Amino acid sequence: MAGVTSPTLTTDAPQAQVDAARAALADETGVGEWLGRTVEAAGDDPADGTVSTHYFRAQKPGYVGWQWSVTLAVLDGAAPTVDEVVLLPGVEAITAPAWVPYRDRIQPGDLSPGDLLPVSDEDPRLVPTYSFGDDDLSPDARAQVKQVAADLGLGRVRTLGPEGLDQTAERWWSGQGGPGSPLAQSAPHPCSSCGFLVRLSGTLSLSFGVCANRDANDDGRVVAFGHGCGAHSEVRLARRHEPQPLPEPVVDDLTPELLESF
Numbered sequence: 356m357a358g359v360t361s362p363t364l365t366t367d368a369p370q371a372q373v374d375a376a377r378a379a380l381a382d383e384t385g386v387g388e389w390l391g392r393t394v395e396a397a398g399d400d401p402a403d404g405t406v407s408t409h410y411f412r413a414q415k416p417g418y419v420g421w422q423w424s425v426t427l428a429v430l431d432g433a434a435p436t437v438d439e440v441v442l443l444p445g446v447e448a449i450t451a452p453a454w455v456p457y458r459d460r461i462q463p464g465d466l467s468p469g470d471l472l473p474v475s476d477e478d479p480r481l482v483p484t485y486s487f488g489d490d491d492l493s494p495d496a497r498a499q500v501k502q503v504a505a506d507l508g509l510g511r512v513r514t515l516g517p518e519g520l521d522q523t524a525e526r527w528w529s530g531q532g533g534p535g536s537p538l539a540q541s542a543p544h545p546c547s548s549c550g551f552l553v554r555l556s557g558t559l560s561l562s563f564g565v566c567a568n569r570d571a572n573d574d575g576r577v578v579a580f581g582h583g584c585g586a587h588s589e590v591r592l593a594r595r596h597e598p599q600p601l602p603e604p605v606v607d608d609l610t611p612e613l614l615e616s617f
């Protein structure tokens with residue numbers, strides 16, 4: 356075989372090959388009309404031989420739009436050899452959506468109590484806090500290094516690296532606790548001047564804190580300094596919004612006797 360041709364479906368095929376392909380489907384049920392073939396590989400000289408796949412409409416219940424596929428090899432004018440017989444979905448077939456790994460399907464908020472979501476050792480968001488020295492350490496040796504690191508107070512095995520910090524800052528900034536949320540857009544003052552803002556530490560503390568106002572929508576959530584809400588600690592009502600003072604009470608001392616005396 357000298358070359359590979361584009362697998363375009365054509366209706367140009369020797370009748371002997373079509374017959375050979377149909378014969379290969381003799382044991383199958385629901386074989387409809389021949390739809391065409393694709394040439395997978397062909398020699399410069401036709402005498403070198405070809406590998407082609409022939410398609411027949413499948414007429415099996417539940418397989419609407421599917422096709423029987425028979426791949427034949429023809430070499431030096433010899434009788435065709437059947438390479439493969441499979442049932443394949445055509446363009447009109449109803450097929451299952453593409454498989455998405457569990458790790459990619461899960462969304463924030465999907466975890467239930469007891470669920471586990473392991474983080475890959477190569478997760479780019481995390482960087483090692485300390486080195487194990489030798490990448491080929493056995494699990495036991497790594498456990499010992501971790502124990503020594505814990506005894507020395509070196510802290511966590513991994514922490515957020517530059518990429519993890521950038522992703523986090525972008526997510527928080529563009530989320531509901533960011534300066535662009537509808538709540539923030541109509542806030543009288545930003546969180547940066549609110550007495551309920553709890554400071555973080557580290558790089559993210561330069562732009563974010565945690566809201567600790569029990570009456571605010573964002574209580575317990577990370578908020579950007581440019582975020583804000585109407586429960587800001589220094590918010591005051593305008594005079595026209597303040598409750599109007601009630602008039603002096605009037606005691607009704609009119610009795611039936613007093614009424615008759617008039």
Ligand code: SF4
Pocket residue numbers: 544545546549550551552565566567568571573574578582583584585586587588
């Ligand atoms: S109460 Fe409102 S303004 Fe204050 S920190 Fe919370 S979200 Fe920000």
